[in-house]
Structures are given as C-alpha cells and as structure tokens.
Amino acid sequence: MKYLMSDQTLFRDRDVFEADYLPEQFNYRxxxxxxxxxxxxxxxxxxxxxxxxxxxxxxxxxxxxxxxxxxxxxxxxxxxxxxxxxxxxxxxxxxxxxxxxxxxxxxxxxxxxxxxxxxxxxxxxxxxxxxxxxxxxxxxxxxxxxxxxxxxxxxxxxxxxxxxxxxxxxxxxxxxxxxxxxxxxxxxxxxxxxxxxxxxFPPYCCDEVRTILQERIHQGVYAGVISSEMFELIVERALLAGDLRVGLDLIRRAVLGAEQDARKMVEAGDIESAFEISQHIHLANSVKILNTEEKKMLRSMAEYSMQEECIMYSGELFDSVREAAPMGYTTFFERLKKFDEMRLITMRSCWRNGNTREISLRYEAEKVLEECGG
Ligand SMILES: Nc1ncnc2c1ncn2[C@@H]1O[C@H](COP(=O)(O)OP(=O)(O)OP(=O)(O)O)[C@@H](O)[C@H]1O
Ligand SMILES: [Mg+2]
Known part of the structure; x- marks a missing residue:
C-alpha cells in the first residue's frame, strides 16, 4: 500500500493556492x-x-x-x-x-x-x-x-x-x-x-471576490469538484472574513477534505470545517512572529479579557498584565501599539478620559490563547 502517492486528486494545480503564487490573471488593480x-x-x-x-x-x-x-x-x-x-x-x-x-x-x-x-x-x-x-x-x-x-x-x-x-x-x-x-x-x-x-487599495467588492476565486478554482481544481451552490458558500465565507486569502485557503482545505474522504465533490461540511481553520490564518501568522515577551503579554491579555467584559481599559489591563509579565508602562504601551498595528487588537481613546484607551481583542480570547501556546 502506498500512502503518499495516491493517484486520486481533485487538484489540477495545487500551486495556485500557495501563499507565494503569483496569479497571471490580476484584475482590478x-x-x-x-x-x-x-x-x-x-x-x-x-x-x-x-x-x-x-x-x-x-x-x-x-x-x-x-x-x-x-x-x-x-x-x-x-x-x-x-x-x-x-x-x-x-x-x-x-x-x-x-x-x-x-x-x-x-x-x-x-x-x-x-x-x-x-x-x-x-x-x-x-x-x-x-x-x-x-x-x-x-x-x-x-x-x-x-x-x-x-x-x-x-x-x-x-x-x-x-x-x-x-x-x-x-x-x-x-x-x-x-x-x-x-x-x-x-x-x-x-x-x-x-x-x-x-x-x-480598496477592498474588493462582492463581484470582484467572486470572479477572483472563480478564476483560481478554474485554474487549480478539476471541473465539477465545487458545485455552484458550494461556490456561493465559499464566497460568503470569504466575504465574512474580509480577506481574499481566507477564501483561497478555504478552497484548498475544503478540496483536501473531500480528497481525504475519497469523494469527488466538495460538500458543505468540508467548507465549514475548513473555515474553522482558514479564518484564523491571519491570527496564526501574526502570533508566529511575536517574541516570547510579547506573546506572554498577549496571552495574559486574552486571559484578562475572558474574566472581564470584552472591552478592556488600559490602566486596569496594565495592572493585571504586569503580574504575569513584569514590565514598565512605556513597554506595555509600545506593545499595545504594536498589537494594534498588527490588527490583533483594536485600541481607541476613551471618551471619558483622553489618557485611557479602550482595548478589545480582534479574535476570540480562546483562539488567541491557543495560538500563544497558553
Ligand atoms: N486582483 C487579484 N486577482 C487575483 N488574485 C488576487 C488579486 N488580489 C489579491 N489576490 C490574491 O489574494 C491573496 C492576497 O493578496 P496580497 O498578498 O497581494 O494582499 P496584500 O494586500 O499584500 O495583503 P496583506 O496586507 O495581508 O499583506 C494572494 O494570494 C493573491 O494572489
Ligand atoms: Mg502583503
């Protein structure tokens, strides 16, 4: 029995779903x-x-x-x-x-x-x-x-x-x-x-996302593997995540799921389970490049946000976070700014007090903990 080289594949060309693939068809830009x-x-x-x-x-x-x-x-x-x-x-x-x-x-x-x-x-x-x-x-x-x-x-x-x-x-x-x-x-x-x-670079509108994903499917997957109904589900999910990359990753994982089950067509279940992973690729990629101290701080922010309401205030957050990871306020604030730049959190000035910041995680706290290895 050969495991690696099974001859059944639903992909015409797997490379077109890789992160470093340079699409020949590059419209709207x-x-x-x-x-x-x-x-x-x-x-x-x-x-x-x-x-x-x-x-x-x-x-x-x-x-x-x-x-x-x-x-x-x-x-x-x-x-x-x-x-x-x-x-x-x-x-x-x-x-x-x-x-x-x-x-x-x-x-x-x-x-x-x-x-x-x-x-x-x-x-x-x-x-x-x-x-x-x-x-x-x-x-x-x-x-x-x-x-x-x-x-x-x-x-x-x-x-x-x-x-x-x-x-x-x-x-x-x-x-x-x-x-x-x-x-x-x-x-x-x-x-x-x-x-x-x-x-x-404005976000792609619904029709543009649809056309781009359609072209990529055409290039990368055999005809008939993704029905028009399943395609609509993929487009809907890609739009929900607001990142074309999530849509592309979703297609790749859903087709792999069908392949693994030795089916010839993608089903809704493949898309749902693929989405569970694909929607977090941005989070995973971002956390990967944080250093140990930054990860520790993000992790304790996630823990804090699970105890508190989803909006956190900078002063109280600082008191809580420095127990787990000792640091000065300047370092704390620099890291917050970095997380904000990386779109891991949102941070805005509080209307009651200009020095206080309102902070919330952009992802579920449990997922952040998981990615930070907590
Ligand atoms: N107009 C387009 N036609 C076809 N594919 C596209 C188009 N725009 C983006 N893509 C695909 O979407 C994915 C994301 O695009 P790209 O990496 O260029 O985005 P970005 O703006 O650099 O995003 P980020 O800010 O996250 O780095 C890539 O896989 C790319 O091939
Ligand atoms: Mg980029």
Missing amino acids: DAQLREMAFAIRPAVFGSRPNNVVLKGLPGTGKTTSVRHLFSEIRETTQRIVPVYVNCQNHHTRFMVFTRIYEGVFGHLPPTTGISLRRILNEVGCALSERKKVLLVCLDDANYLLHDGVLNDTVFSILRLYEEFQGVRSGVILTVSNTETDFRKELDACVISSLQPTEIY
Missing part, C-alpha cells in the same frame, strides 16, 4: 499599478524614483502588485535593482540590509563577523560604480515601527547618496493598517526625504 509605475519611472532613466506608500486592508493585492511590478522591472531594465523585503521575517535594519546586499550582489553577505557599516559600504560603493538605482519594497512595514526600526532603515536607504556619489534610491512601503500615519511615526528629517505618493 490597473489604476494602482499605473500609479506605482508612474512614481517609479524616473528610475528607469537613472533618476531618483518617487517613494510610494501602499495602503489597504489585508488581502487587497498590495504584495501581488509589487511582485508584478518587480517582475516587469527585471524583464525590462538593468538600471534598477529591485529588492523585496518581507518585514515580518526581516524585522531589523541589519536584516533588511542583508536582503539589499543579496539584491545587489546576488548572494548573501557572510553570516558571521560582518557589520551593518560594512554592508552599507559595500552596497553603496557597488551602486555608485555600477550606476544603478536601488528600489526597496518594505512589505508590511508596520512590523518595523517598534523601536524606531523603520525610521532608521528608511533613513539609511534614502540617505545613501550623501556618502556614495551619484547613488539614487527609493522605497515602497506597504501597510495593511489603514490608520497608520507615517508622518506621526517617523522623524521630521526622514519624512522630508520620504515625501511619498500614497496609493490606496
């Missing part, structure tokens, strides 16, 4: 792609590109747009060095610059004994000699907002020209928290170099 291209175009002629901020809720196509633009750049010009940085994985200035080094030289810097200064030097000299324009996308830049990391990183990228003659550089920042205001988060001198063009 024409205006945004045009605007991005317009801002970047000076770099094709060796000038400094305009910096860009892409804003839009999760799953609205920001990353995909950048990947499409970068692939066009690679195909059409040698003048620009496009560097894509996923800030969820590369969350220090040093890590960002190792990616830039890799983009410039085609390989990573030595793993030990190399300083940020040396990386900066080598990158700056190479760009200056080769007369190339550096274009760095800091994807999910909000993950760098803590401790001024984004400030220092953007500063180092945009000020390369001061030390290295003729170097031109620009950044594309993406954020999924539409309230993020970089003018408040970055120092005045960084803002004055940044002066970004802001491009908004």
Whole structure:
C-alpha cells in the first residue's frame, strides 16, 4: 500500500493556492499599478524614483502588485535593482540590509563577523560604480515601527547618496493598517526625504471576490469538484472574513477534505470545517512572529479579557498584565501599539478620559490563547 502517492486528486494545480503564487490573471488593480509605475519611472532613466506608500486592508493585492511590478522591472531594465523585503521575517535594519546586499550582489553577505557599516559600504560603493538605482519594497512595514526600526532603515536607504556619489534610491512601503500615519511615526528629517505618493487599495467588492476565486478554482481544481451552490458558500465565507486569502485557503482545505474522504465533490461540511481553520490564518501568522515577551503579554491579555467584559481599559489591563509579565508602562504601551498595528487588537481613546484607551481583542480570547501556546 502506498500512502503518499495516491493517484486520486481533485487538484489540477495545487500551486495556485500557495501563499507565494503569483496569479497571471490580476484584475482590478490597473489604476494602482499605473500609479506605482508612474512614481517609479524616473528610475528607469537613472533618476531618483518617487517613494510610494501602499495602503489597504489585508488581502487587497498590495504584495501581488509589487511582485508584478518587480517582475516587469527585471524583464525590462538593468538600471534598477529591485529588492523585496518581507518585514515580518526581516524585522531589523541589519536584516533588511542583508536582503539589499543579496539584491545587489546576488548572494548573501557572510553570516558571521560582518557589520551593518560594512554592508552599507559595500552596497553603496557597488551602486555608485555600477550606476544603478536601488528600489526597496518594505512589505508590511508596520512590523518595523517598534523601536524606531523603520525610521532608521528608511533613513539609511534614502540617505545613501550623501556618502556614495551619484547613488539614487527609493522605497515602497506597504501597510495593511489603514490608520497608520507615517508622518506621526517617523522623524521630521526622514519624512522630508520620504515625501511619498500614497496609493490606496480598496477592498474588493462582492463581484470582484467572486470572479477572483472563480478564476483560481478554474485554474487549480478539476471541473465539477465545487458545485455552484458550494461556490456561493465559499464566497460568503470569504466575504465574512474580509480577506481574499481566507477564501483561497478555504478552497484548498475544503478540496483536501473531500480528497481525504475519497469523494469527488466538495460538500458543505468540508467548507465549514475548513473555515474553522482558514479564518484564523491571519491570527496564526501574526502570533508566529511575536517574541516570547510579547506573546506572554498577549496571552495574559486574552486571559484578562475572558474574566472581564470584552472591552478592556488600559490602566486596569496594565495592572493585571504586569503580574504575569513584569514590565514598565512605556513597554506595555509600545506593545499595545504594536498589537494594534498588527490588527490583533483594536485600541481607541476613551471618551471619558483622553489618557485611557479602550482595548478589545480582534479574535476570540480562546483562539488567541491557543495560538500563544497558553
Ligand atoms: N486582483 C487579484 N486577482 C487575483 N488574485 C488576487 C488579486 N488580489 C489579491 N489576490 C490574491 O489574494 C491573496 C492576497 O493578496 P496580497 O498578498 O497581494 O494582499 P496584500 O494586500 O499584500 O495583503 P496583506 O496586507 O495581508 O499583506 C494572494 O494570494 C493573491 O494572489
Ligand atoms: Mg502583503
């Protein structure tokens, strides 16, 4: 009996449901792609590109747009060095610059004994000699907002020209928290170099979600596996979660469920059980990148919220949380801001007292505990 290579599959192409899949059909983002291209175009002629901020809720196509633009750049010009940085994985200035080094030289810097200064030097000299324009996308830049990391990183990228003659550089920042205001988060001198063009990615409407999911199913799953009735259920769930990614993950899991049961068609039960997992992919991905102390704090917030009403107040929350994880108020507040940026919680000023914040978890406390390993 062979277990791994069972010959029954309902997938035409499994890859189309993977997170790193770049869809060939990429509709509804024409205006945004045009605007991005317009801002970047000076770099094709060796000038400094305009910096860009892409804003839009999760799953609205920001990353995909950048990947499409970068692939066009690679195909059409040698003048620009496009560097894509996923800030969820590369969350220090040093890590960002190792990616830039890799983009410039085609390989990573030595793993030990190399300083940020040396990386900066080598990158700056190479760009200056080769007369190339550096274009760095800091994807999910909000993950760098803590401790001024984004400030220092953007500063180092945009000020390369001061030390290295003729170097031109620009950044594309993406954020999924539409309230993020970089003018408040970055120092005045960084803002004055940044002066970004802001491009908004609106959520897809119901018909757009339907068409995108339909196309992906057509590419990835054999005809007849998902009936039109089941398809409507998938669309409904994707809209409920408000993230296209949840819809895509839902399809993949539901089809796998049918496959596992050796059925040829997806049933409502497959979709329901897949949704239980898919709806939490955003939570799971976010918690994964928190450090131990942050996880501990989030966990005790979840425990506190289970005892209290779902709205928590910052002062009382602080008293409760620091029992489990000792910390000062500044650290506590910085972490709250980070959780808010990551869309794990919502935080707003309390109308009764401007210093107090009203806080609530965006997910069920039990799920948060589960993800935090509590
Ligand atoms: N217009 C579109 N056509 C086809 N697929 C799309 C479209 N927009 C987004 N997608 C798909 O939806 C998923 C999420 O898109 P993407 O990663 O670009 O979103 P995002 O805005 O970067 O989200 P986040 O803020 O969470 O990072 C991807 O799998 C992508 O392939
Ligand atoms: Mg993204």
